[in-house]
Amino acid sequence: METFQRFFHQLVLLYRPFENRLNNELSKHQLYRAQWSIMYYLFNDGSITLVELSHYLGVEKPTVTRTIAKLEEMGYLEPVPTKDKREKRMQLTATGRKVYQEVRAAIDEFEKEILKGISEEEQLEGIRMMSEIRKNLIQGEF
Numbered sequence: 001m002e003t004f005q006r007f008f009h010q011l012v013l014l015y016r017p018f019e020n021r022l023n024n025e026l027s028k029h030q031l032y033r034a035q036w037s038i039m040y041y042l043f044n045d046g047s048i049t050l051v052e053l054s055h056y057l058g059v060e061k062p063t064v065t066r067t068i069a070k071l072e073e074m075g076y077l078e079p080v081p082t083k084d085k086r087e088k089r090m091q092l093t094a095t096g097r098k099v100y101q102e103v104r105a106a107i108d109e110f111e112k113e114i115l116k117g118i119s120e121e122e123q124l125e126g127i128r129m130m131s132e133i134r135k136n137l138i139q140g141e142f
Helices: 003-027 033-045 050-057 061-073 094-114 120-139
Strands: 077-080 089-092
Touching: 003 033, 003 094, 033 050, 033 061, 033 089, 033 094, 050 061, 061 077, 089 094
Parallel strands: none
Antiparallel strands: 077 089
16 A cells, blocks of 8 residues: 555544544533634634635535524624625634633643644644645645
8 A cells, every 4th residue: 555545544544533532522511623613713813704714614604604603692702893794704702712711721631632642743744744735635626
């Protein structure tokens, strides 16, 4: 088997168990990965429009709209007033920021646990590789 084939096979084998364990951790806080991804973005990068968010996450706008509506209902997100009424820009509420920080602490422990035995240098190389692969995938879309 070629190295690149083994690489992607391992990636596929990693994805499901990670997703399941992450959702298990998040469920303790009544959240799912899609909701967590949005909260993560907003906490770290500020407000975003639904269209920008759908591009960032690589999902359809209706999916983002439903997830945003649920987070709004939970009191974690609020709209940001904009000049263009057609544009819906969202940000975390004070409650959303507080919940994010609480959940972040739990997720930090989970992520540190599954990275045992992997040095910071190796993690940085993995981040670089995944970023490059994502860039190649996106550039390949027509």
